Amino acid sequence: MKQVGIAGRAEALPPFIAMEVLERAQELERAGGHIVHLELGEPDFPTPSCVHEAVVKALAEGHTKYTHSLGIWELRKAIAAHYASRYGAQVSPEQVLVTAGTSPAMWLLFSAILESEDEVILTNPHYACYPNIIRFSGGQPTYVTVRERDGFQLDPEAVREKMGVRTKALLINSPANPTGAVLPEKCLKALADLGLLIISDEIYHGLTYQGGEHSILEYSDHAVVLNGFSKAYAMTGWRLGYAIVPRTLIRPLQKMHQNFFISASDFVQRAAIAALRGARAEVEKMRQIYDERRRFLVPALRRIGFTISREPQGAFYVLADATAFAADSYRFAFEILEQAKVAVTPGIDFGSGAEGHIRFSYANSLDNIREAVRRIEEYLGARREG
Ligand SMILES: Cc1ncc(COP(=O)(O)O)c(C=O)c1O
Incomplete structure (x- = not known):
């Protein structure tokens, strides 16, 4: 053979x-x-009962088709409304791309923005897949060490020291996997002031036990949010996530999503609207x-x-x-x-x-x-x- x-x-x-x-x-x-x-x-x-009820209804109504490649409008509106009501962040539904989990959104994003050898700054430790996806997309991860004795907090000055001509973005994750660290408002503001594109993986939002919870979109519009329904809504197997991106990025991501994934699941997207509106x-x-x-x-x-x-x-x-x-x-x-x-x-x-x-x-x-x-x-x- x-x-x-x-x-x-x-x-x-x-x-x-x-x-x-x-x-x-x-x-x-x-x-x-x-x-x-x-x-x-x-x-x-x-998974919360309102989400179950919504998926049963969506199936009974025959929502089993491809959808718009960026996601159904009602869900994109609900995501924008969620960021407005929870964080006071003004984003348009037109900036939202809905994907089959946060992971595909992450891969699409890095593939869309990284040229060969472009660097992405991230913490060490970090979510296991980040450097793998960055490298697979042609980029290079570069690390800022976060230490246990500092509560695994990211120091904006340490990020500044890492910044160089090839730096394309800073990737943050708060609350963080695996450390459970939550970045306070002051830190997020200082990171936003660095002027870098910030990619903020907010998938653990809703699961904070001390202190408040802030989105990067409160402090910067030169930012991408990655988020999904797996964790806070107990929906890992439903496979649904999204990215909120600056307007210039949406068209390239749309073309990639059309070619590589077509769309996220129709009935799951409808259930996700119920999650955002009724599962609090x-x-x-x-x-x-x-x-x-x-x-x-x-x-x-x-x-x-x-x-x-x-x-x-x-x-x-x-x-x-x-x-x-x-x-x-x-x-x-x-x-x-x-x-x-x-x-x-x-x-x-x-x-x-x-x-x-x-x-x-x-x-x-x-x-x-x-x-x-x-x-x-x-x-x-x-x-x-x-
Ligand atoms: C930090 C982080 N981002 C993304 C993901 C992937 O989430 P999804 O199920 O939405 O693909 C995980 C899963 O463990 C995670 O811990």
């Missing part, structure tokens, strides 16, 4: 390790094992439950020997220093999976700045989180003695 030649960019693409952990955990489950899942950023809650109370309830879990998990991990200098303030992750147990987070995470039967994500998935750490997701029930801590504690005890 002839070999298929694989393109260099596909060969060079690293795996998304959190998914690799999940897939190994599923293998163990198929073999009869019982695993507690704390590896994924996937809410355990059902359910989202708030989920937020409060995540907060309870956070307040259990942080001290529980500290008690069993992990170090957490600052409590995470948003999203649903704890990035815990595990160097008391192991320096190699990849090996340690798989060891915990195989031996303690708890799936967790190694810090190295999120860059060298998170090596020696383990990311615990608390998007799982308090009972399951308690059981996970019990299993890990037991395993670490046996490991110490063995």
